[in-house]
Amino acid sequence: xxxxxxxxxxxxxxxxxxxxxxxxxxxxxxxxxxxxxxxxxxxxxxxxxxxxxxxxxxxxxxxxxxxxxxxxxxxxxxxxxxxxxxxxxxxxxxxxxxxxxxxxxxxxxxxxxxxxxxxxxxxxxxxxxxxxxxxxxxxxxxxxxxxxx
Numbered sequence: 668x669x670x671x672x673x674x675x676x677x678x679x680x681x682x683x684x685x686x687x688x689x690x691x692x693x694x695x696x697x698x699x700x701x702x703x704x705x706x707x708x709x710x711x712x713x714x715x716x717x718x719x720x721x722x723x724x725x726x727x728x729x730x731x732x733x734x735x736x737x738x739x740x741x742x743x744x745x746x747x748x749x750x751x752x753x754x755x756x757x758x759x760x761x762x763x764x765x766x767x768x769x770x771x772x773x774x775x776x777x778x779x780x781x782x783x784x785x786x787x788x789x790x791x792x793x794x795x796x797x798x799x800x801x802x803x804x805x806x807x808x809x810x811x812x813x814x815x816x
Contacts, residue, residue, distance in 0.1 A: 690773070691743075691747050691770075692742075692743035692744075692746040692747045693740070693743045693744060693747055693780065693795060693797065695743075696728055696739075696740055696743065696795065697709070697726055697728065697797070701728075701736075704733060704736055705732075705733055706730055706731040706732045706733035706736070707728065707729070707730055707733070707736070708728070708729040708731070709726070709727065709728050709729075710725075710726070710727045711724075711725070711726050711727075712724075712725040712726075713725070717800070720800070720802060720806065720810045721800050721801050721802020721803070721806040721807070721810075722798050722799070722800035722802055722806075722807070722810060723776065723799055723800040723801070724797070724798065724799040724800065725796070725797075725798055726796070726797045726798075727794065727795065727796045727797075728740075728794070728795045728796075729792065729793070729794045729795075730791075730792070730793045730794075731787075731790055731791075731792045731793075732790040732791065732792075734791055736793075737784070737791050737793040740782075740793055740795060741762065741763050741782075741784065741793065744763065744766060744768075744780060744782045744795065745763060747768065747770065747780060748766055748768045748780070748782075750770070750771070751768035751769055751770055751771075751780075752769045752770065752771055753768070753769040753804075754766065754767065754768045754769070755767045759784075762784060763782065763784060764783075764784050764785070765782065765783055765784070766780065766781070766782040767779070767780070767781050767782075767808075768780040768781075768782075769804055773799075776799045776800060776801065777799070777800060777801065777802060777803065777807075778797070778798070778799050779796075779797070779798040779799075779804075779807050780795065780796070780797055780798075781794075781795070781796040781798070781811060782794070782795050782796075796811070798810075
């Protein structure tokens with residue numbers, strides 16, 4: 668019984684973080700299956716490190732040298748961006764280069780997507796950042812502009 672209780676508590680504490688992108692096209696990109704593809708790097712931060720930022724969940728995903736995965740990611744971001752409350756975007760050579768999207772709140776939490784598509788050392792490098800929390804757009808942009816993220 669004690670094991671069950673511990674397992675239940677653990678599951679309940681992790682489940683909201685796992686479901687953070689629920690209902691978004693980018694959700695599959697934060698799955699274990701996608702993480703195992705070549706050129707994928709991911710970071711998840713929650714808890715005390717974000718306490719004063721207005722952010723409860725920070726998830727980032729970087730795809731390097733994997734054009735197929737980058738293209739799929741770009742399409743998913745465009746789909747979610749089309750439903751955004753506000754957006755700042757730029758395109759280069761017909762591809763989404765930069766996007767900052769404010770999504771509709773979910774469970775009283777503000778949600779944001781930052782997308783950046785660039786080329787480094789001859790390889791396409793695509794970065795997606797998903798943020799969720801109580802912070803407003805100005806707080807989120809201030810956080811994202813810090814160099815020590």
